[in-house]
Amino acid sequence: xxxxxxxxxxxxxxxxxxxxxxxxxxxxxxxxxxxxxxxxxxxxxxxxxxxxxxxxxxxxxxxxxxxxxxxxxxxxxxxxxxxxxxxxxxxxxxxxxxxxxxxxxxxxxxxxxxxxxxxxxxxxxxxxxxxxxxxxxxxxxxxxxxxxxxxxxxxxxxxxxxxxxxxxxxxxxxxxxxxxxxxxxxxxxxxxxxxxxxxxxxxxxxxxxxxxxxxxxxxxxxxxxxxxxxxxxxxxxxxxxxxxxxxxxxxxxxxxxxxxxxxxxxxxxxxxxxxxxxxxxxxxxxxxxxxxxxxxxxxxxxxxxxxxxxxxxxxxxxxxxxxxxxxxxxxxxxxxxxxxxxxxxxxxxxxxxxxxxxxxxxxxxxxxxxxxxxxxxxxxxxxxxxxxxxxxxxxxxxxxxxx
Amino acid sequence: xxxxxxxxxxxxxxxxxxxxxxxxxxxxxxxxxxxxxxxxxxxxxxxxxxxxxxxxxxxxxxxxxxxxxxxxxxxxxxxxxxxxxxxxxxxxxxxxxxxxxxxxxxxxxxxxxxxxxxxxxxxxxxxxxxxxxxxxxxxxxxxxxxxxxxxxxxxxxxxxxxxxxxxxxxxxxxxxxxxxxxxxxxxxxxxxxxxxxxxxxxxxxxxxxxxxxxxxxxxxxxxxxxxxxxxxxxxxxxxxxxxxxxxxxxxxxxxxxxxxxxxxxxxxxxxxxxxxxxxxxxxxxxxxxxxxxxxxxxxxxxxxxxxxxxxxxxxxxxxxxxxxxxxxxxxxxxxxxxxxxxxxxxxxxxxxxxxxxxxxxxxxxxxxxxxxxxxxxxxxxxxxxxxxxxxxxxxxxxxxxxx
Ligand SMILES: [Ca+2]
Ligand SMILES: [Ca+2]
Ligand SMILES: [Mg+2]
Ligand SMILES: [Mg+2]
Ligand code: NI
Numbered sequence: 001x002x003x004x005x006x007x008x009x010x011x012x013x014x015x016x017x018x019x020x021x022x023x024x025x026x027x028x029x030x031x032x033x034x035x036x037x038x039x040x041x042x043x044x045x046x047x048x049x050x051x052x053x054x055x056x057x058x059x060x061x062x063x064x065x066x067x068x069x070x071x072x073x074x075x076x077x078x079x080x081x082x083x084x085x086x087x088x089x090x091x092x093x094x095x096x097x098x099x100x101x102x103x104x105x106x107x108x109x110x111x112x113x114x115x116x117x118x119x120x121x122x123x124x125x126x127x128x129x130x131x132x133x134x135x136x137x138x139x140x141x142x143x144x145x146x147x148x149x150x151x152x153x154x155x156x157x158x159x160x161x162x163x164x165x166x167x168x169x170x171x172x173x174x175x176x177x178x179x180x181x182x183x184x185x186x187x188x189x190x191x192x193x194x195x196x197x198x199x200x201x202x203x204x205x206x207x208x209x210x211x212x213x214x215x216x217x218x219x220x221x222x223x224x225x226x227x228x229x230x231x232x233x234x235x236x237x238x239x240x241x242x243x244x245x246x247x248x249x250x251x252x253x254x255x256x257x258x259x260x261x262x263x264x265x266x267x268x269x270x271x272x273x274x275x276x277x278x279x280x281x282x283x284x285x286x287x288x289x290x291x292x293x294x295x296x297x298x299x300x301x302x303x304x305x306x307x308x309x310x311x312x313x314x315x316x317x318x319x320x321x322x323x324x325x326x327x328x329x330x331x332x333x334x335x336x337x338x339x340x341x342x343x344x345x346x347x348x349x350x351x352x353x354x355x356x357x358x359x360x361x362x363x364x365x366x367x368x369x370x371x372x373x374x375x376x377x378x379x380x381x382x383x384x385x386x387x388x389x390x391x392x393x394x395x396x397x398x399x400x401x402x403x
Numbered sequence: 404x405x406x407x408x409x410x411x412x413x414x415x416x417x418x419x420x421x422x423x424x425x426x427x428x429x430x431x432x433x434x435x436x437x438x439x440x441x442x443x444x445x446x447x448x449x450x451x452x453x454x455x456x457x458x459x460x461x462x463x464x465x466x467x468x469x470x471x472x473x474x475x476x477x478x479x480x481x482x483x484x485x486x487x488x489x490x491x492x493x494x495x496x497x498x499x500x501x502x503x504x505x506x507x508x509x510x511x512x513x514x515x516x517x518x519x520x521x522x523x524x525x526x527x528x529x530x531x532x533x534x535x536x537x538x539x540x541x542x543x544x545x546x547x548x549x550x551x552x553x554x555x556x557x558x559x560x561x562x563x564x565x566x567x568x569x570x571x572x573x574x575x576x577x578x579x580x581x582x583x584x585x586x587x588x589x590x591x592x593x594x595x596x597x598x599x600x601x602x603x604x605x606x607x608x609x610x611x612x613x614x615x616x617x618x619x620x621x622x623x624x625x626x627x628x629x630x631x632x633x634x635x636x637x638x639x640x641x642x643x644x645x646x647x648x649x650x651x652x653x654x655x656x657x658x659x660x661x662x663x664x665x666x667x668x669x670x671x672x673x674x675x676x677x678x679x680x681x682x683x684x685x686x687x688x689x690x691x692x693x694x695x696x697x698x699x700x701x702x703x704x705x706x707x708x709x710x711x712x713x714x715x716x717x718x719x720x721x722x723x724x725x726x727x728x729x730x731x732x733x734x735x736x737x738x739x740x741x742x743x744x745x746x747x748x749x750x751x752x753x754x755x756x757x758x759x760x761x762x763x764x765x766x767x768x769x770x771x772x773x774x775x776x777x778x779x780x781x782x783x784x785x786x787x788x789x790x791x792x793x794x795x796x797x798x799x800x801x802x803x804x805x806x
Binding site for chain 1: 532533561565566570571572573574575577583584586587588589591598599600619622623624625645646671674675676725726727728729730731734748802804805
């Protein structure tokens with residue numbers, strides 16, 4: 001049985017009292033509203049700036065630092081660290097529970113603090129200083145290697161020794177729902193012909209999740225792999241296509257704790273700085289749907305799971321900082337495309353259509369890659385006993401290149 | 404003959420009235436001073452927050468937006484664009500000139516606004532949202548290609564079709580004078596042996612300059628190459644080693660205008676989106692000095708020039724945005740290592756010692772790569788008629804890896 005809130009939460013909701021994911025919203029109606037932190041509960045958001053201003057964060061840590069909820073992003077809160085996160089969770093679970101009168105019986109406070117989800121605009125939850133994108137799915141690495149270099153040794157040897165990553169661009173990270181213009185650039189399709197210029201012909205989605213960094217580390221001071229989980233606040237859904245799209249709700253590691261599973265076995269055994277006392281992953285079901293241009297309905301194109309990743313979040317943190325690199329609160333780590341072992345669980349069209357050689361049936365259409373007007377919807381959730389801990393959706397639509 | 408200020412400016416100074424580079428400083432003595440924008444004049448800094456608060460930015464644009472000088476970084480000012488930059492330059496050149504009494508004859512205002520350089524700490528001039536590092540020196544590309552892949556076709560064909568870049572990390576950009584810890588990581592020195600872990604054995608400097616982005620562009624809206632110079636505020640010195648070190652003073656394109664020179668001839672002719680009506684570069688002499696650990700004196704190791712770059716700043720902006728990528732005020736573009744054609748003008752130890760095969764004599768020592776305790780000093784300036792427009796120095800010292 002799930003926990004009970006005085007706010008009605010549908011059985012299929014992604015946002016019961018067990019979840020309480022954090023976001024940043026802006027009320028759509030009324031003047032002078034700035035962005036403010038909130039949590040999701042059922043199909044409402046609870047405005048944390050109102051809760052903080054009312055003095056209801058009264059635990060030992062947050063009573064002194066509840067101005068973290070008077071900011072326009074969550075950076076200050078996520079920088080406080082796990083003891084403060086646990087205290088906030090416990091305060092909010094109590095405040096929203098069915099048998100707690102403080103908010104339940106205060107009509108004026110409810111009116112001010114609880115808003116229907118369709119009456120707010122969701123914004124990026126943190127100011128992202130840096131964005132690193134890993135490449136942590138072995139199935140994805142193997143498929144890409146096979147497609148581009150052939151089936152002999154598709155995965156380079158170093159892949160098994162460290163979590164490879166590249167550094168992404170923070171400016172072009174956008175919130176779910178933002179249209180994405182097809183990029184233009186140079187390409188060189190055949191042998192020695194000169195490059196041509198034009199819109200991208202193979203535009204893809206990439207099913208990923210992103211971890212949000214909590215407390216950072218100083219330049220030159222690596223984070224120990226066994227303490228690295230204290231530097232991860234939570235996870236969101238991510239589509240890494242031309243820009244990078246994030247879902248608005250950060251689901252905390254606390255909410256994900258019931259869905260911990262064993263991490264992938266690693267062979268060869270990693271070097272000591274990557275060797276964990278206990279190595280864990282999370283069982284999060286993921287789906288991608290495409291709504292082809294001109295269609296009313298979307299159609300599922302893949303079912304994968306976060307647990308398919310080979311490298312863990314904590315190993316990513318340890319590797320990222322071992323050279324002395326400093327992380328800052330609100331930074332994000334993309335997981336890399338999350339492909340499972342079966343063809344039905346591949347995380348991008350490159351793999352699903354094998355570089356366009358096996359077009360995919362989507363509703364009554366077929367797709368090799370994305371076409372202008374196509375909408376991509378990622379969703380993810382964990383199935384508990386009579387409740388879900390879900391991520392909502394991460395959506396976006398391709399629009400033509402600007403001329 | 405140079406312009407004359409009522410403040411004494413040494414003939415060899417990098418900072419005469421013709422320069423007026425922008426930085427952000429914090430007074431070292433006294434309480435409650437926050438970082439504030441300033442310009443350099445001789446061996447003083449002029450505190451622009453005091454000038455703004457005194458109502459002396461009284462031109463048509465800045466009289467309405469002089470709060471850009473009440474910020475803790477220059478992002479708001481550089482975001483205003485070239486007309487505001489020109490107005491600020493003209494206001495400040497007049498205010499500091501020998502025959503203008505407003506500041507010259509106001510002892511109390513002078514006291515508040517003019518500080519000796521050794522009484523302030525310099526900070527990073529902008530909050531850097533994203534940092535892109537180009538690879539725009541053909542000599543550097545050729546040398547690296549020859550060292551790592553052999554002398555046949557050392558430069559890949561695509562290098563001549565577009566300004567290649569990689570995305571760097573913003574968090575680890577530090578101000579001149581910051582110690583840099585030797586990074587640790589995995590390496591695999593020979594054939595099939597397993598990787599080992601340890602401090603970097605080939606730690607290098609890279610002589611670069613960085614451009615500071617002014618007004619940005621919207622996601623999905625490329626910047627035309629012939630309008631791209633309006634998106635560049637100015638240049639600083641940069642050492643791209645483990646972290647990235649910047650010099651504190653941004654020299655504006657206005658101050659560099661007398662030192663414009665023709666850009667490199669480009670063959671093949673670039674695609675239309677990179678083809679400029681007039682293509683220009685800047686004649687900026689650059690030097691790198693090393694002070695080996697335990698030595699009192701530094702010794703010059705290379706002399707290069709910004710004009711050796713093949714791709715122009717404006718082509719970098721056009722290429723970076725052609726895929727729809729958005730730039731934001733305060734972003735930086737590294738040039739890539741600036742090597743000239745002669746061995747004495749190579750921009751890093753990798754090239755100067757040919758990957759350690761020809762050790763370099765530095766004072767009474769030799770170096771293949773940097774050793775713990777070595778200090779690297781980059782300096783750069785343009786020689787005018789009886790004045791310099793200089794960049795000051797960009798310095799840093801290697802300290803051992805933390806254990
Ligand atoms: Ca990716
Ligand atoms: Ca570089
Ligand atoms: Mg990607
Ligand atoms: Mg570099
Ligand atoms: Ni003085």
